[in-house]
Amino acid sequence: MNKTALYITAASTVSHQPTFGNAGFSAALGPVGADHALISPDYKAYIEAGLLRRMSKILRMSVACSKECIAQAGIGQPDAIVVGTGLGCLQDTEKFLNTSLTVEGLLPPTSFIQSTHNTMAGQISLSIGNHGYNMTHTQNTLSFEHALLDASLLLHEGDRNVLVGAADEHIDILDDITGQLAFETGAALTSGASFFILSSENTAYTMAELADVHVVGGVAGIQEETDAFLGRNGLATKDVDLVLFAGNPVDGALKNVPYLALSGVYATASAFALHYAADLLQADRGVRNVLICNALRESNLGLTLLRTVEA
Numbered sequence: 001m002n003k004t005a006l007y008i009t010a011a012s013t014v015s016h017q018p019t020f021g022n023a024g025f026s027a028a029l030g031p032v033g034a035d036h037a038l039i040s041p042d043y044k045a046y047i048e049a050g051l052l053r054r055m056s057k058i059l060r061m062s063v064a065c066s067k068e069c070i071a072q073a074g075i076g077q078p079d080a081i082v083v084g085t086g087l088g089c090l091q092d093t094e095k096f097l098n099t100s101l102t103v104e105g106l107l108p109p110t111s112f113i114q115s116t117h118n119t120m121a122g123q124i125s126l127s128i129g130n131h132g133y134n135m136t137h138t139q140n141t142l143s144f145e146h147a148l149l150d151a152s153l154l155l156h157e158g159d160r161n162v163l164v165g166a167a168d169e170h171i172d173i174l175d176d177i178t179g180q181l182a183f184e185t186g187a188a189l190t191s192g193a194s195f196f197i198l199s200s201e202n203t204a205y206t207m208a209e210l211a212d213v214h215v216v217g218g219v220a221g222i223q224e225e226t227d228a229f230l231g232r233n234g235l236a237t238k239d240v241d242l243v244l245f246a247g248n249p250v251d252g253a254l255k256n257v258p259y260l261a262l263s264g265v266y267a268t269a270s271a272f273a274l275h276y277a278a279d280l281l282q283a284d285r286g287v288r289n290v291l292i293c294n295a296l297r298e299s300n301l302g303l304t305l306l307r308t309v310e311a
Contacts, residue, residue: 009205010072010197011275012065026279032264034188056091058169061193062120073197079159080133084147084166086267088117144268145215145302155200165195166268190264194271208278211305219301229303241287244273247295270294281308
């Protein structure tokens with residue numbers, strides 16, 4: 001990523017933790033279990049009642065987080081909307097497939113239209129009346145990192161504020177699938193949405209500096225890639241105050257925290273980790289550099305470096 005400084009000026013997350021509208025939440029989180037329900041805000045405060053009834057969980061989360069971000073940042077409209085999702089709108093996909101099996105003749109189009117991966121970005125755009133660049137990235141467990149890279153390029157090309165985020169949802173069939181595949185998650189399967197305003201300007205609202213983002217598909221050596229990533233940012237692992245990781249901890253780091261224990265498992269949980277890191281950088285001035293190491297899927301590696309912003 002280009003070295004021009006970029007900043008997170010707002011962040012909003014709906015999760016199984018008390019994250020939404022709760023600055024300083026990073027100090028009070030505990031592990032998420034299978035019995036923890038999604039903590040949803042009052043969606044009626046963000047979405048018109050008629051639209052709300054037709055929205056699935058993932059759309060509600062995404063629209064509410066987006067509007068909360070825009071309000072936090074004090075901007076009218078973002079210049080672009082960029083969303084990452086691993087599995088997309090699963091609830092609507094399941095509904096459409098079930099309808100196709102039970103209804104004869106022509107199928108109602110709503111569930112199909114809302115099942116596509118880019119529905120979230122489109123619904124956000126419609127909800128806020130935005131006519132700018134609108135893009136969805138779906139690259140498995142690296143979907144959010146690719147969204148961040150896209151947003152970064154837009155800012156380097158002249159945009160001032162980009163709404164960027166990620167969302168994935170849990171439905172019951174995922175439990176059956178992971179059981180049949182003997183897929184050991186190590187944490188509960190959950191839902192989550194995290195959105196941010198990424199800006200080229202350091203403002204009074206700035207939470208943290210997004211120093212660098214790097215993605216590798218088919219990674220050969222995670223530790224070697226991580227060391228090289230930190231090196232090009234003038235750091236060694238001992239200089240990183242906190243590593244938030246999915247997969248394996250980073251050797252030599254002062255403190256490793258498995259963020260999936262806090263977020264639960266979903267394809268774009270690294271977006272939760274980014275909000276956690278930004279919140280922590282504001283709350284604890286002793287933390288200056290945070291590395292997010294996303295190796296949720298062993299063959300994919302996403303690295304994101306956040307730095308504190310000097311007052």
